[in-house]
Amino acid sequence: MKEIFPFVNMTWNTRKLKDKWVPILQDINHGDLETQFEMIKRGYRQANSYGFTTPRFDEEMIWLSERGLIALPIHRTQLHKGYDHRFYMKNKIDMETYVYSAVSDTYDSAKQFKDHHLLPDGTDHKEVGAMLGYPDCCVEKFLGHWPTKADPTWDLAAGSDGAEVAENTVHITGNKKLNNLARAFGFKVCGYYVGDYNCPEAIKFADKWIECMESYVDSESMEMLLELLDSPMTWSMKNGIIEVRTEAFRGATNGYFTDEKKVIYWNQP
Amino acid sequence: MEADFSKVEESLNYLMNQPFTSGAGIGLHGGEPTLVPHTTLEKYIKLAESYNKPNGNTTTIVTNGSRITPKLVKLFKKYNMSVAVSADGPPHLNILRGPDPSDEEITRVYNKSLMNAIKLLRKNKIPTSIMCVLHTENCGNDEKLMELTDWLDTLAAMGVTGGRLNQLESNFPWTDKYELSNERLIEVYSYLFEWNNSNKLRYLPMREWVDNLLGYGNSPCIYGECDWYQTNTTSILPDGTITNCDRTFGEGLHCIGEGAKGSRQSALLQTEEECEGCKYWTVCYGGCPSEARDGDWRNKTKFCEMTYGMYEFIENKLRGLFPNIKLKIDENYSDPFIAMSYAYNTRCSSWGNYKPRVNNQTSNTSSPAGIGELVPKDQLPSDLDPNLPWRYAPGGYHADQHTDIPGGDQQ
Numbered sequence: 001m002k003e004i005f006p007f008v009n010m011t012w013n014t015r016k017l018k019d020k021w022v023p024i025l026q027d028i029n030h031g032d033l034e035t036q037f038e039m040i041k042r043g044y045r046q047a048n049s050y051g052f053t054t055p056r057f058d059e060e061m062i063w064l065s066e067r068g069l070i071a072l073p074i075h076r077t078q079l080h081k082g083y084d085h086r087f088y089m090k091n092k093i094d095m096e097t098y099v100y101s102a103v104s105d106t107y108d109s110a111k112q113f114k115d116h117h118l119l120p121d122g123t124d125h126k127e128v129g130a131m132l133g134y135p136d137c138c139v140e141k142f143l144g145h146w147p148t149k150a151d152p153t154w155d156l157a158a159g160s161d162g163a164e165v166a167e168n169t170v171h172i173t174g175n176k177k178l179n180n181l182a183r184a185f186g187f188k189v190c191g192y193y194v195g196d197y198n199c200p201e202a203i204k205f206a207d208k209w210i211e212c213m214e215s216y217v218d219s220e221s222m223e224m225l226l227e228l229l230d231s232p233m234t235w236s237m238k239n240g241i242i243e244v245r246t247e248a249f250r251g252a253t254n255g256y257f258t259d260e261k262k263v264i265y266w267n268q269p
Numbered sequence: 270m271e272a273d274f275s276k277v278e279e280s281l282n283y284l285m286n287q288p289f290t291s292g293a294g295i296g297l298h299g300g301e302p303t304l305v306p307h308t309t310l311e312k313y314i315k316l317a318e319s320y321n322k323p324n325g326n327t328t329t330i331v332t333n334g335s336r337i338t339p340k341l342v343k344l345f346k347k348y349n350m351s352v353a354v355s356a357d358g359p360p361h362l363n364i365l366r367g368p369d370p371s372d373e374e375i376t377r378v379y380n381k382s383l384m385n386a387i388k389l390l391r392k393n394k395i396p397t398s399i400m401c402v403l404h405t406e407n408c409g410n411d412e413k414l415m416e417l418t419d420w421l422d423t424l425a426a427m428g429v430t431g432g433r434l435n436q437l438e439s440n441f442p443w444t445d446k447y448e449l450s451n452e453r454l455i456e457v458y459s460y461l462f463e464w465n466n467s468n469k470l471r472y473l474p475m476r477e478w479v480d481n482l483l484g485y486g487n488s489p490c491i492y493g494e495c496d497w498y499q500t501n502t503t504s505i506l507p508d509g510t511i512t513n514c515d516r517t518f519g520e521g522l523h524c525i526g527e528g529a530k531g532s533r534q535s536a537l538l539q540t541e542e543e544c545e546g547c548k549y550w551t552v553c554y555g556g557c558p559s560e561a562r563d564g565d566w567r568n569k570t571k572f573c574e575m576t577y578g579m580y581e582f583i584e585n586k587l588r589g590l591f592p593n594i595k596l597k598i599d600e601n602y603s604d605p606f607i608a609m610s611y612a613y614n615t616r617c618s619s620w621g622n623y624k625p626r627v628n629n630q631t632s633n634t635s636s637p638a639g640i641g642e643l644v645p646k647d648q649l650p651s652d653l654d655p656n657l658p659w660r661y662a663p664g665g666y667h668a669d670q671h672t673d674i675p676g677g678d679q680q
Contacts, residue, residue: 002540004535007529008528009528010498011527015524081528238568240536240539241567250498252498252528261563
């Protein structure tokens with residue numbers, strides 16, 4: 001099977017931008033991690049996934065315990081950066097192991113989340129999506145493309161309300177809160193595969209996310225994040241690699257192989 | 270951007286203490302480095318030399334040659350520098366360079382000063398090389414190509430015997446018309462390869478292609494699995510910023526990236542229309558990302574046909590000269606000349622038509638195996654290494670150590 005192992009490679013457009021953004025991005029990423037579980041605490045989702053890494057296993061256990069969370073391991077996989085589009089299973093636990101786990105505030109929910117991953121024919125993505133709090137419409141649209149298209153970003157953009165599609169190019173004016181184009185680099189609100197970049201249900205979910213995130217992220221960082229997500233971006237996928245260009249940085253990450261180059265112009269005339 | 274010597278010094282010190290720069294040479298590039306005041310230039314030269322000298326490297330400067338004065342030559346001499354002069358041929362071919370290529374008179378004056386600079390450098394015995402870009406105006410047809418090599422021959426007589434002959438890579442629509450096609454580049458480079466050899470010159474990349482096939486470390490950087498966000502070549506800007514290769518600047522990249530390298534190579538290797546199954550992968554790796562097709566670094570170089578053609582041309586030459594040579598593109602590559610070496614044979618030859626090593630001390634009259642057949646280990650004389658595949662031969666045994674050489678003629 002043709003695929004690129006999950007990776008992230010990014011560069012800032014200038015050193016000035018790097019100096020400006022690095023502390024903000026750290027703030028956002030820390031807040032994002034907290035939010036994933038704060039969403040459970042506030043009853044906006046039932047469970048979440050978490051990947052334990054061997055070198056930080058003890059710290060991660062403490063971190064979850066301090067938040068009153070229960071973790072149940074699901075799969076042992078290969079440690080990676082960025083988003084994987086499938087599980088890279090491994091049996092051995094070593095320093096390169098990533099234990100993909102179900103996390104919730106109750107054992108039952110964690111167990112349920114885990115069980116939805118371990119069905120005889122694989123994962124029940126509909127149930128997993130529901131437990132993560134994603135709107136049904138988004139889950140439906142996602143499953144209309146996945147897993148044939150390992151990263152359905154382009155197709156979901158093309159199918160969005162108001163999208164202009166010309167062959168392999170999409171022009172879209174989407175809601176900044178739903179902009180997940182640069183999620184691999186840490187620039188996102190909820191960051192999941194939204195069914196439509198202007199979906200009202202997804203916006204409601206993103207608002208809950210922002211409500212939680214604001215407890216952890218400096219208001220200026222939050223404002224800058226949303227500003228960046230609203231600014232012009234270009235997402236493209238070629239030879240299995242996604243490249244995202246923004247006003248502050250550009251980054252590359254794993255996508256999937258398509259015959260033609262796919263491009264999304266976000267909030268651009 | 271404001272220049273800050275102490276920050277440049279700090280950055281250079283940082284870089285030169287990284288494992289990946291071990292033994293690396295430092296050169297002064299521009300823009301045009303001779304534009305900075307003489308005393309400042311000397312400071313930078315001195316700094317570069319402090320790292321180059323202990324590593325046995327010469328400090329180089331790349332210049333357009335327009336400001337070479339006796340005072341500057343003195344400076345180059347003081348620090349044992351070598352100078353690379355950018356020039357694309359004799360005056361009537363070197364018409365795309367200079368302060369204003371659209372003005373004939375300005376270009377004529379520039380060319381005159383350029384030739385005077387080269388003469389001045391050589392008169393003072395400064396090692397000088399030529400950085401020549403190949404384009405339609407200096408080798409678009411055979412007549413121009415002959416004129417170019419005639420000019421380089423003239424320089425060779427002055428002691429300028431090497432440099433770089435790189436093809437123009439157009440990044441702008443208005444320079445597209447000067448770029449040579451892959452077909453023409455194969456013609457040009459094949460000719461230059463023979464010319465370089467027959468005149469014992471050291472122009473690159475022709476010599477590098479040979480070295481790459483021999484497995485002596487891929488060079489230049491474009492054949493070294495370059496990552497577009499974290500390039501093989503590192504630059505230090507005047508303000509001390511450590512950044513990527515200057516080829517990325519035009520693309521708006523001014524910072525070194527962070528993260529995993531190698532995705533481009535992984536992608537190219539899995540894509541049929543790119544590099545999947547390419548015989549020359551290990552001596553190319555898809556080429557320079559800045560030269561990628563359609564201006565997208567995720568594609569292979571737009572000069573793929575030329576690169577493939579030249580490697581094929583040189584491979585045939587090498588295999589013609591040394592039929593049993595091992596090249597980097599071969600399976601189980603090791604020493605390219607192993608089949609021809611004394612370490613391997615009792616009688617060496619350039620074609621690797623070796624006489625297998627025979628153990629003459631052993632005189633065994635009985636025959637443990639047929640002539641040329643492998644002798645079972647338990648029937649070997651005790652003085653022979655049982656780990657080697659000994660074959661029986663009348664009067665002794667020979668160890669058949671070279672069966673992994675394809676086409677090895679075992680007499």
